[in-house]
Amino acid sequence: MQSIDLALGFGLLGGMLILLLIGLPIAYSLLTAGLVGLILTRPWMAVEFLVSTFPYSASANLAYVVLPLFLFMGHMSFSAGIAHRAFDSARVWVGALPGGMAIATVFACAGFAAVSGSSLATSATVAQVAVPRMLKEGYSHAISAGSVAAAGTLGVLIPPSGLLIVYAIATETSVPDLFLAGIVPGILTAVLYAIMLFGWVKLVPGAGPSVRGQRTTMGEKMRAAFQSWEILLLFLIVMGTIYLGIGTATEAAAFGAAGAVLIVALRGGNRRAIIWRGLVDTGVTTSSVFLLIIGAGFFGLALTTTQVPQQLTLWLTQFDLPKWQLTLLLLLPYLFLGFFVDAITMMLLTLPIIFPVVLAAGINPILFGILVTKCAEIGAITPPVGLNIFVVKNTVPEIDVMHAFKGAIPFVVVELIIIGLLVAFNDIALILI
Amino acid sequence: MKFFHAISRFSVAVGSLSGLATGIMMVVILVDVIGRAFFAAPLPLATEISVMLLIVKVFLGMAGAQATDSNFQVTVLTDQLSTRLRHFQRLLTLLIALLGISLITWFAAKYAISSTQKGEMSFGVHPWPIWPERIILAAGLVLLVVQLAVDLIGTMIWGEAKMKAGLPDHSGAI
Amino acid sequence: ETKLVYAGYISERSIATTLDTWFMDQVEARSGGDIKFERYYGGALMKAPDIYPGLAQGAVDFATGTPQAYNPKDYPLSNVVLPWITEKADAVVYAFRDLYEGNADLQKEFSSQGVKMMWALPFPDGGIWGSFPVRMPEDMNGKRIRAVAAIAWGVEAGGGSPVPMSFADAVEAVNRNALDAMANTPFDSAVNNGVPKVVAYASDAGRLGINSVSIASLNQASYDRLSDAQKAVINEVAAEVPGRYVELINASMSKAAERFLEEGAETEVILATDEEAAKWQEVMGPLMRSKYIEMASSVTENGGAIYDQFVELVRKYEPEAVYTPGLATYVKLKAGH
Numbered sequence: 001m002q003s004i005d006l007a008l009g010f011g012l013l014g015g016m017l018i019l020l021l022i023g024l025p026i027a028y029s030l031l032t033a034g035l036v037g038l039i040l041t042r043p044w045m046a047v048e049f050l051v052s053t054f055p056y057s058a059s060a061n062l063a064y065v066v067l068p069l070f071l072f073m074g075h076m077s078f079s080a081g082i083a084h085r086a087f088d089s090a091r092v093w094v095g096a097l098p099g100g101m102a103i104a105t106v107f108a109c110a111g112f113a114a115v116s117g118s119s120l121a122t123s124a125t126v127a128q129v130a131v132p133r134m135l136k137e138g139y140s141h142a143i144s145a146g147s148v149a150a151a152g153t154l155g156v157l158i159p160p161s162g163l164l165i166v167y168a169i170a171t172e173t174s175v176p177d178l179f180l181a182g183i184v185p186g187i188l189t190a191v192l193y194a195i196m197l198f199g200w201v202k203l204v205p206g207a208g209p210s211v212r213g214q215r216t217t218m219g220e221k222m223r224a225a226f227q228s229w230e231i232l233l234l235f236l237i238v239m240g241t242i243y244l245g246i247g248t249a250t251e252a253a254a255f256g257a258a259g260a261v262l263i264v265a266l267r268g269g270n271r272r273a274i275i276w277r278g279l280v281d282t283g284v285t286t287s288s289v290f291l292l293i294i295g296a297g298f299f300g301l302a303l304t305t306t307q308v309p310q311q312l313t314l315w316l317t318q319f320d321l322p323k324w325q326l327t328l329l330l331l332l333p334y335l336f337l338g339f340f341v342d343a344i345t346m347m348l349l350t351l352p353i354i355f356p357v358v359l360a361a362g363i364n365p366i367l368f369g370i371l372v373t374k375c376a377e378i379g380a381i382t383p384p385v386g387l388n389i390f391v392v393k394n395t396v397p398e399i400d401v402m403h404a405f406k407g408a409i410p411f412v413v414v415e416l417i418i419i420g421l422l423v424a425f426n427d428i429a430l431i432l433i
Numbered sequence: 434m435k436f437f438h439a440i441s442r443f444s445v446a447v448g449s450l451s452g453l454a455t456g457i458m459m460v461v462i463l464v465d466v467i468g469r470a471f472f473a474a475p476l477p478l479a480t481e482i483s484v485m486l487l488i489v490k491v492f493l494g495m496a497g498a499q500a501t502d503s504n505f506q507v508t509v510l511t512d513q514l515s516t517r518l519r520h521f522q523r524l525l526t527l528l529i530a531l532l533g534i535s536l537i538t539w540f541a542a543k544y545a546i547s548s549t550q551k552g553e554m555s556f557g558v559h560p561w562p563i564w565p566e567r568i569i570l571a572a573g574l575v576l577l578v579v580q581l582a583v584d585l586i587g588t589m590i591w592g593e594a595k596m597k598a599g600l601p602d603h604s605g606a607i
Numbered sequence: 608e609t610k611l612v613y614a615g616y617i618s619e620r621s622i623a624t625t626l627d628t629w630f631m632d633q634v635e636a637r638s639g640g641d642i643k644f645e646r647y648y649g650g651a652l653m654k655a656p657d658i659y660p661g662l663a664q665g666a667v668d669f670a671t672g673t674p675q676a677y678n679p680k681d682y683p684l685s686n687v688v689l690p691w692i693t694e695k696a697d698a699v700v701y702a703f704r705d706l707y708e709g710n711a712d713l714q715k716e717f718s719s720q721g722v723k724m725m726w727a728l729p730f731p732d733g734g735i736w737g738s739f740p741v742r743m744p745e746d747m748n749g750k751r752i753r754a755v756a757a758i759a760w761g762v763e764a765g766g767g768s769p770v771p772m773s774f775a776d777a778v779e780a781v782n783r784n785a786l787d788a789m790a791n792t793p794f795d796s797a798v799n800n801g802v803p804k805v806v807a808y809a810s811d812a813g814r815l816g817i818n819s820v821s822i823a824s825l826n827q828a829s830y831d832r833l834s835d836a837q838k839a840v841i842n843e844v845a846a847e848v849p850g851r852y853v854e855l856i857n858a859s860m861s862k863a864a865e866r867f868l869e870e871g872a873e874t875e876v877i878l879a880t881d882e883e884a885a886k887w888q889e890v891m892g893p894l895m896r897s898k899y900i901e902m903a904s905s906v907t908e909n910g911g912a913i914y915d916q917f918v919e920l921v922r923k924y925e926p927e928a929v930y931t932p933g934l935a936t937y938v939k940l941k942a943g944h
């Protein structure tokens with residue numbers, strides 16, 4: 001009985017993978033496979049009830065309102081030209097260092113990450129300003145594209161973060177806790193990237209200018225920092241609302257979005273068109289992300305009825321591995337899937353199976369969220385499907401994709417080191433909670 | 434062809450309208466928080482209204498996302514296909530999607546009807562009707578089914594490129 | 608061999624779910640494996656609002672939920688377990704059972720949905736946990752208090768603003784002073800979810816007490832399909848559940864109270880005096896009764912009579928009740944240390 005169910009479960013997983021590979025959109029693949037699974041495991045009455053109620057139950061939740069609001073805030077920040085000014089100030093501060101322009105790019109991404117919840121948007125936005133500048137100053141394609149694609153992943157590590165919200169939805173963990181846990185690892189990542197870039201231009205001839213450029217005065221630095229007041233303001237609005245006790249994460253998102261709209265209004269341009277465009281794009285993105293969330297939840301439901309997740313939990317917990325070993329073991333699928341699938345899909349695909357193990361083994365779910373985010377985002381800069389690399393290529397067409405992927409390799413190494421550090425010293429993530 | 438394009442554009446337009454829900458959502462939440470924080474007077478039903486707006490956003494935007502091909506997909510294998518094979522791949526996947534989503538829509542629509550007949554309500558602090566949300570959800574799914582059918586038939590007759598010509602492009606990933 | 612599918616949404620640590628598990632284990636054992644349960648805990652199969660509609664449609668055979676809260680249109684009369692009636696959980700178990708057995712309207716509420724009611728178990732006593740002490744209803748004046756359903760009416764009556772919010776959000780909001788207090792907090796859930804760590808005061812709010820029940824039911828058609836022997840086993844074990852609940856509930860409260868104490872919470876607990884409780888009774892009693900009549904009016908004119916009958920049954924069982932409310936258990940435990 002049970003083994004039949006299990007076989008069915010694995011059949012379901014296989015069938016879903018086939019649908020993915022023949023190019024059926026991921027959400028439809030999940031829904032279709034889930035539908036077939038339920039039809040095979042449940043009586044018809046149960047199928048009908050579960051199918052008819054699931055789409056509503058999976059989306060009608062106040063906690064999910066936070067996602068479109070942060071997406072909208074990111075759109076508005078983009079339109080307000082915040083990335084441009086972030087890069088300018090970072091350049092004044094660190095641009096004179098060897099490899100300074102690449103290091104400035106990393107910090108510009110970190111800055112933009114504080115107002116945007118998207119990895120892809122952070123890469124695309126900063127690439128627009130930073131990559132042409134780097135190429136002009138003699139940085140190689142590899143280092144230019146690699147740094148902006150890799151540092152773009154800070155978009156989902158430094159709060160706000162769409163990916164962490166999706167994780168929170170899938171696992172019913174706390175958004176504020178996840179956001180807090182992302183801050184220190186985010187800053188650590190930016191700093192280690194900067195150190196690595198410094199070493200890169202020093203060690204590899206032709207990577208970029210390896211000598212000190214012209215120093216800037218303290219006055220210039222102060223003026224430059226002041227230029228980025230919008231980032232500081234929006235970040236303080238969002239984090240302040242949550243942590244000074246004015247409201248919940250959802251409410252903070254509403255404040256952040258309103259703040260970003262205000263900045264667009266102050267900056268001028270075709271305000272009405274910009275805001276309308278932001279609303280429409282947010283609408284489409286929200287729909288496709290939620291279709292994915294509903295699909296993954298539905299597939300997870302079908303999988304649960306085949307007992308696969310429950311059995312896997314039993315099987316994995318019986319070995320009694322030390323927590324750190326089990327954690328690393330559970331992260332492996334993400335590193336592998338990352339070659340082919342984007343971060344959000346990967347998370348939604350795997351969490352129904354993996355998260356029960358995390359809970360049963362007593363691994364901190366917030367820490368695991370940060371680790372999964374880290375691993376999943378490595379996939380954004382590895383071939384053959386590396387969305388952040390693609391988006392940099394789209395933004396700056398002269399970039400060579402092969403060089404860009406090569407340029408991402410040192411960043412992947414740094415990422416793996418950071419993951420190791422996080423597993424060894426959990427407090428890097430958990431200290432602020 | 435004109436008719437098919439009109440339906441796609443209609444889906445996109447409904448999707449844009451659903452974008453407006455984000456703006457309203459933002460305002461509702463702001464009024465609620467400010468009322469609560471400074472006047473100890475939260476907006477009644479703010480929770481219920483926000484959730485309803487989310488349902489509007491999510492489900493009325495689905496057909497638009499389909500029309501503009503904004504749903505995430507894995508293209509590792511399909512990128513290698515010849516134009517001819519790619520055409521059949523496209524038809525096959527549209528057919529599967531149409532069958533699956535139609536079944537889900539059928540059940541959801543039936544449930545929306547019975548929910549409406551019963552006048553389904555929720556009860557937080559004040560009573561709030563849920564049945565309109567069930568109808569919105571079903572309507573969004575029906576529109577998605579229509580869009581899938583239009584995409585399938587249109588692609589069969591004129592090919593993918595012609596079907597998607599002139600529609601806006603969205604990038605959906607987070 | 609018959610397989611029955613079970614779905615619940617309440618946390619696995621709760622007493623309601625513990626007893627579901629006990630029931631299913633006993634039925635499996637006593638039927639010699641003739642009945643088997645396929646179990647879906649914690650909302651794994653259906654979310655709270657879908658539990659009873661799903662049970663009615665036969666999507667599952669056995670389920671525990673709170674239909675009166677999530678499906679109030681279909682189950683208005685089950686809302687009779689209202690706050691400010693009693694603190695005695697065991698009295699409520701027996702009173703609800705007797706009320707159901709003797710009241711055709713209440714029976715119809717379940718039978719008309721194709722559902723066979725098995726038992727109703729009170730959530731442990733609630734209170735108001737927050738940054739200020741609640742001794743009298745007026746103390747809530749101008750305060751923002753997370754509250755839903757009947758307690759929200761009580762908050763409004765005291766001049767406060769009820770804010771509907773999820774439990775987890777509310778803990779966060781109280782911690783950061785975005786809210787002044789939270790209600791609808793069964794004692795054990797409050798302790799297990801760290802509420803004592805974020806509040807200065809936990810008040811019994813004039814013995815607000817028991818304010819909701821979880822209800823376990825079978826799908827009628829699933830039940831009818833069972834053999835007589837199988838039905839006998841089910842009914843035998845089900846009849847033992849209320850007694851089992853009473854056995855377990857005090858131990859469960861003591862355990863939660865110990866945890867409260869161990870975590871060294873600085874929380875000050877406010878228990879109402881007899882005079883204070885009487886004054887709350889004066890305000891809240893008639894309010895709850897009239898609200899109940901209003902809710903019941905969609906199905907019956909007898910709302911007032913049902914409410915009175917329930918209160919009367921509670922009073923009948925109160926003298927022999929052994930339940931000690933969670934907050935009182937904590938106060939005793941603390942005094943002992």
Ligand code: NA
Nearest residue numbers: 113116155160
């Ligand atoms: Na971010």
Ligand code: NA
Nearest residue numbers: 339379382385
């Ligand atoms: Na990849």
